[in-house]
Amino acid sequence: MTKPAAIELKGISKAFGPVQANKDISISVAPGTIHGIIGENGAGKSTLMSILYGFYKADKGEIWINGKNTVIPDSQAAISAGIGMVFQHFKLVENFTVLENIILGAEDGKLLKPSLSKARRILKELAAEYELNVDPDARIDEIGVGKQQRVEILKALYRQADILILDEPTGVLTPAEADQLFRILHRLREEGKTIILITHKLREIMDTTDTVSVMRRGQMTATVKTAETSPAHLAELMVGRKVLLQVDKVPAKPGAPVLEIENLSVRDEDGVERVKGINLEVRAGEILGIAGVAGNGQSELLEVLGGMRSGTGSIRMQGAELPLHGPGSHGQARRRAHIAHVPEDRQSEGLIMDFHAWENVAFGYHRDPAYQRGMLMDNAALQADTEAKMAKFDVRPPDPWLAAKNFSGGNQQKIVVAREIERNPELLLIGQPTRGVDIGAIEFIHKQIVELRDQGKAILLVSVELEEILSLSDRVAVMFDGHIMGERLPNETDEKELGLLMAGVAGEAT
Amino acid sequence: EPALIFDLGGKFDKSFNEAAFNGAQRWAEETGETFREIELQSEAQREQALRRFAEVGANPIVMAGFAFADALGQVAADYPDTKFVIIDMVVDAPNVRSVVFNEHEGSYLVGMMAAQASKSGTVGFIGGMDIPLIRKFACGYAQGVMAANPDAKVIANMTGTTPAAWNDPVKGSELTKAQISQGADVVYAAAGGTGVGVLQTAADENILSIGVDSNQNHLHPGKVLTSMMKRVDNAVFAAFTDGVDMETGFNVMGLANGGVGYAMDDNNASLVNADMQSAVDAASAKIASGELAVHDYMSDDSCPALNF
Amino acid sequence: MDKMPKWADVVLIPLISLILAAAISALVILAIGEDPIAAVKLMVDGALGSTYGWGYTLYYATNFLFTGLAVSVAFHARMFNIGGEGQAMLGGLGAALVCLYIPWPHWSIALIAAAAGAAIFGAAWAAIPAYLQAKRGSHIVITTIMFNFIAAAVLNYVLVNLLRPAGSMDPATARFPEATHLPSLHDILAPLGIAFNKAGPANVSFLVAIAACFAVWLLIWHTKLGFEIRAFGKSEQGALYAGISPVKITMIAMLISGGLAGMMATNNVMGEAERLVLNSTEGAGFIGIAVALMGRSHPFGVFLAAILFGFLYQGGAELALWTKIPREMIVVIQALVILFTGALDNMVRMPLEKIFVTLRKGKA
């Protein structure tokens, strides 16, 4: 007799108001396997898993765990059933210590002390067993996202989860951290645990999973054995058409320097120096990629160039000096200097989530005379402009009156990119252009960036995705601890060398 | 049908408005007739209430409180056949009777009693909202204290600067405690609802207090030295009794015509000895006859006996 | 896609909430032994049944329009201005100084000047909490509450020690000169052949308030500044990205807010009392919060809500005038209206949304 499925979902449906996030979904996952789930943004992956974890309640459907029909009204029930979940957005209390986060909800008695000491002991064992080292007394907001994810995994293991769900775990990890995560996942599988992995990265699916399910618009469209499929096939299942997985571009023809950065330093709110006297140059018609592990100063570099923070040193745009602090160093002034900026975080920076699409298309450029009529704003002109941009960038749905929050992540990103690229800037600053974006949209956004380059514009690309950096950039600079560790040409280097530079090893500092 | 309008402090403030109400009530009981009344909700309603009553034919209309003066000034001319009575303020119009009280005179008398009853030579005054009218009380009181004991010390405090000061017994209580620790052993409260806290604390701490407007001696028998009576009730009663044919004009209620005075009853009989009473009665007679003039703070905004 | 049609959101929900508030108020009236139906009749009659009633209803509504707009503008920049009361008090001082110390040839010029004076004083009173919020991060809810208390003390000092005419014991200024007296609705409507009761205090400031509604609407939805205020209110981080200065927007939004609250003085001080008295604001600053909430911070909504609260105020006054129901009843009713329309509106919305979603599914 074969063992019953670790997880079996039967006919799960879930609606958020008018949005049907899951429609009659059934899957079954064998114990001791890693099961991948892929799908476009908004396909309903997170919703499905949250139902399994008792975070949302399904409108319809049954959940069977290890062959038993199990009702999961809340997360407590899911935990008792041996399910652990690492959410796309971590569920940690930021000003608590690691230890406190781990015992939260799983305390042993009414008093904290015994729980804490027991957790400390078990944590040590787990850390040793799975190479999951974290300082139990560190506060969450003091440790990096990679470590935070470890805490989430430890939380699940501490609760003795047999089934582990990971929702886009590698979106925020460095390649090394991702590799380590997958090592751990394999270990867990060997121990007989069942793992569900949601990701947008087909390579991870191919390398890690045993089976894979594809979701589209709330429905489960296919479940296949990983060994019997290919990335191209999966991509097609996901998007419903053939997708180009490689960036298609001709060699760059760099022109005159557009942006010249000299001895630029930036401090953050706490006075810590995050960018330490760097020198860089971006030329017309080239893409300069900045590689680096998150938190090594790339974000601050983008922000100071985009006018969101102040710094010291000097930056020149087409030969003209731009102020780095005080009046004239704000985002409006940068825009007037023909610098466009796609920020790293579209939801909290690039867009106002409650604004209509047309307001978001004006956002940042709302002072543009073309949008004014006398003392008032010309809202009609703006709406027309938005419709045009939405059509050109294939934003779906093409409705200028829809609030930004009601678009999927990929379409949100398209709105931001459309706004910035359509300004025809001399310099485009673009951070994490495809973070959490599905492959259909990735393909489209990459094409737009390359097209802009081919028009002779300068592009400064910051991404933690090495693959993206290598495939898009004409030149790669690696940042570590606020310094530029070195510059490489993408065809003369490989992920390994860059990985070393990103870790601060070797390379001649500039 | 006559009408009575209470000021923002409310009908049952245990002092001023309540005195007015008692006067009306007495009239109603004696005549068996009814009257209209309203407690104001806001400043803007003053004029509204006046017009409303005038329009439905209430006559006379009595209003308790100086703050009506402005509104009445606007309204009186529009209703020449209606008689208006305003208490605590003067409005010059042919159909208005203005009743003012010589609170400084009454306060002078209770000030004398305070000084005589005090063993420490320090007495207190706790006012409600810091407005000239209350300073008038304080000034008369201080003069009385000085008259009885030139070495005495008067500690005067106001509860606050907003209308909330009429209704903050907690603060009244703390002020009393503060005055006690500064040596006061008699306190005079001219503070509306705040005074309830003053009298309470004085009783708790075993010192004497003096009530105001109505007879408050009964609130803490044996602990309230006396009350400065301001016979608003008489004024209202008289107005209602005079009815539509009343004489209008300026009407001063002082010691001479029984408009102010001090309260004696069973509750405080044991506290007031014959010496005290005779001294006070003598002063009272002198003031009534004009022989003794008590300075009115509001006449020149200053007080010879007290610094504010 | 939204769950409900817009009309349901802006009309149906507030309406049901109001009915609930009214129902509970009726129960309270019943509980204290009075007749709720007679009470409602009295309120409607007294507030809306005659031009006399309208004169008062619109007068109160004018106050609430100004403070409601003030709160709304701050809301759009995500600031909770609880200081409308204090700002309106100081606005009164500004209007009084303008009216008392400058001889004006005609009321219209005086009105413009007094409105400006009131707005400047109100804005100045809002400026300090705004500055502290912008620069020092001091919570504006707390600082504006504190500034209400401080304003009361300042006004008290000024009225008692500085502006009170000699010999007067009313802590109030002298009467403003004749030339600054504003025409009442009676004066305005008479030439048009409309008979409006002479007694009601509603005056030309009502029209100013309506103009202010329109101006705020233009500002918020049709100007660059309004765009920036709304963007800042929705996302401070986003504003920074777009080059919108948080300090600047915080200051400007609060100055406008304080200015609007201050301008209430044209109605209650200049238009009605024609002198500055203590506590002339009568809590309108707090009612403005309810008005802004009920009006969903939209000028048109604020207009309707202000009329509603004007009705409640005037109706409540009539109630106190002709029945034994104490004046605090009206405070209870207001609290219930605020509770149901502002805090408990999801109680109505949640089931309603379900109904609409099912309806739509049925159709699809």
Added chain:
Amino acid sequence: MDFLTLIQVLDSTVRLSTPLLLACLAGLFSERAGIFDIGLEGKMLAAAFFSAAIAAVTGNVWLGLLAGVTASLVLSALHGLASITFRGNQLISGLAVTMLAQGFTVLVAQSWFKQGGRTPSLLAEGRFGPITFPFADSVAGVPFIGPIYSELLSGHSILVYVAFAAVPATWWILFRTRFGLRLRAVGENPAAVDTAGVSVVGLRFAAVMICGLLCGLAGAYLATSLQAGFVKDMTAGRGYIALAALIFAKWRPWHAMGACLLFGLLQAVALRFQNIELGGLTIPVQAMDALPYILTVVILAGFVGKAIPPKAGGEPYVKER
């Protein structure tokens, strides 16, 4: 200032701090759990009225206390219903609760006692009397220590001691117990608590009810201990001052005590030293009255810096949009 005056001022500080402290700790529980509460004022007021009313009717102060606390709990439940169950705006709910209490107390007082919205004055059994420490009288004469013991420490009502004992208790509950850990977590990140299998709604209601309990004590203290009966609006803005103290204390129990003592001291000083003469210049009484408020602003602006509230504070926990 001589030593005795100092003792008196401090004694008065203790009395005036007590309602602030109880209300401040009440707010602390609620806000630490992510529910902002500007309705402290209203709850205190309701408790003040009902404790005084029932104490007046029954002549039993303990029954009064029970009634006061119950009234405050009812309003807390209303606030919880609005802001937790129905995810309404917490500030509005707090405001409505306060207004409701302001109107309702007077309405009921008028309907029950017909004394213009106040209760009859309470007699001795209707009030919490002072608790005299052992030997208080005998050591009163000892210099320095004597007055401190007999005046400052001894002789307060039981609720004063309860208030000050509540400070370490609050600290212990918040930082040493499972409940406290969860309560703090739910104010920072309710989703974390939810996904850890603990009920957000349950925790928040518990916090709000504790808040109600403490506000009830504060109100009862005002009406049956500090005073002898209820009068309209007798809380006089104390709920707001308590909120300011809470922010000043950055939501920490011991600091809350410090802040409340400071505000109590300010009030005591303002009461005691009106019309202060400074080198011939008389500081007007209005300035002294406004002093606590001015200082609150100054403190918020100058000394506290950015007071960062619990992260999830003020926001309803919404899972499904």
